[in-house]
Amino acid sequence: MERRKFIQKGALTGSFLGLGIAGIHAMNNVVRDSAFAKADTEPHTFNLNYAPHIGMFKELAGENVINQLNFMADQGFTAFEDNEMRSRPIAEQEAMAEVMRRRGLTMGVFVAHKIHWTKPNLASGNQEWRDEFLADIKSSIEVAKRVNAKWMTVVPGHVDLRQNIDFQTANVVESLRQASALLEPHGIVMVLEPLNFRNHPGLFLSKSPQAYQICKAVNSPSCKILFDIYHQQIQEGNLIPNIEQCWDEIAYFQIGDNPGRNEPTSGEINYKNVFKYIHSRGFKGVLGMEHGNSIEGKEGEQRVIDAYVESDRFL
Template structure:
């Protein structure tokens, strides 16, 4: 081959490589640009995006981060294998995902309104166990539910029993700068629950008087139980440490029900809230389509600036 032809051919090949690299770079840039910058810290949970990446929790965490989510919550973290907890914690640290709540004491585990000594001891043991889990996964908040009403105990005595239990639980959490968040539950999904309304939770937190005992305001539960969402949140704002989301009816993603999430989230942002908003709801549609619908819904309601 003549030298001139060789140079021309080499130049064309180099140009093709350059163009190919440029196209690849553009594709990667486009892929990165899909990551959304949310105004608030919305926290998906395990299983919410499993149709995109499979059942592996680590893959799901990476997918969440790729979409722009900056937090994650997992009700079942306390019950997961220690090795998995550590792997999830390492992934969250690498991907800058802040850990939200896990459940320290479930509804059926927390029957302390009666004043029964054994029930209180069990409740406190779950709290002690949760301290180690929280350290392992870098959690700051744990959900606590004080169980069902005690049918044969007067209401004021029940409240006093719950307050005393929570004072003892606070003494467990305070040295570790951890916060249990009390979650009022609605009458429809959880008939018979002791803690049902935000004013009730507010009264209890004021009585316990500890930085380790605050309110988890679940918007879905309180829309059913009491409505008047923004005024009620405002009234007990100084005791709210965590918020969860779900539309009603159906407990699916925002925009699928009656709650005006644009206004509610605008209020929360306006209060200077720096905490996490757990996405504790199901998907309104199945498969990948439903998972994408969740992502799109949060982009839509987060657009309140």
Template structure:
């Protein structure tokens, strides 16, 4: 008997001995060879964006993101997840060479004044939540956390409100600076969030300059600012020194790039030309449901990143 024939028969016999037919063996899924796309910028999907591919398990979702070439992710709800889940996520993103994006640092009140009021009890409650967020950030190796100052106080002049916000953010910065963490202030548009104090990028720029801390910067949400003020590239350029983070969404609809009026290819090209090394959170929905819609999101970013 030739040696090759003997080996082939021996292998088949071993398989049958394990109770497996050759046909059954052929049905075992082989690991796919990964060929992740090399994005020029650090786009960060959010949990749930690819659940039709990866299921509900956040670890599987993170692995799917990494397999597609995404080097970061964000999760607004991270602070509310269990410590066990946070630790599992931290290990996964470390193992996959990913970065953690923003999470929401505090309770956001959408219909009532908070930091604008200057009330001591409200300020102390906010600062306590910032202290709690430091522990979350350290656990998941995050560098940024989102802050929204709250609703306009109709009983106070806007200048007084601005000063109240600045003073509170100075105290929050004192908590964050020793840990080299940054809260990012997010201006929100008047259409989706009418009545909020912080709505414009120049306003956020002015506040950050007044706070004068590396721990207080701008989250420039391109979707919100397209609705609020337009003039996107010039405003990004003017605010550049105070921008620490971007978020993405096309308008109308707040879906992936290429679905609306924003020329994301030009915007990404400009951001890249400025040497930006930070993250761009994909804080939007999918324009198409299901697996097809998730593939469409990935393709939209490849198109918009092609400059």
């Protein structure tokens, strides 16, 4: 399943255009319909910062992105991520940022640049493609400031079949060093996401040791690893030992069970043990819930909440 097929965009994007600050505050202060305000469980105090995304609770919370953010906070979630944040209108970004500030939700990742699924943009060393990437990073810095985001996702693109892998790695490292120089003054971190060969065949970055090597070569606090547990279960398995090996370069986690890329407890990964290990290392960052729901409708959304409550009971 491709991320673009299950990450759902907010339905009311256009309605935010033209809103002034007064309109944004008025919208944020609207009283939510009680039918959208609660699920079947009481709010849970989670041990880690799990981050839902827009669309995950649209049946329980309604289509409105503001109601969905409030619903997440009502259930006890303390973070939120949105791959599509960069493409949202500025007024919508500001409205969402205000709700996150007011409800104590930490902003997780958004995708920082145009991802080339079939083109070797960073691996090639092509200056035009590198310039495109760096321009996207510059524009994403402004988005990050607007929504108080510390992390942004970077995927280096496809392999260059005409070049040795070591030359490709050098090309990627150079692009990331230049991007890091842009990010460091703002305290923003790009997180490199290795993606599995089955869902994303032919991509340059697929393994956690490879990402670790690249981060060591870039040698910047603004270039770290996004360890997506779903992808790495497929790509390499051995999850907890590999997390341990990569620990000093991991800044962000994403979640999804396998098979199916749905909520914890729906597949083969023992997320209770994985979460216990991450917590034992004192991780204070965000774990993005970048997955679908195994069951449709309100029942499925409640199932997601219950699965996180259950998997979080590791102490």
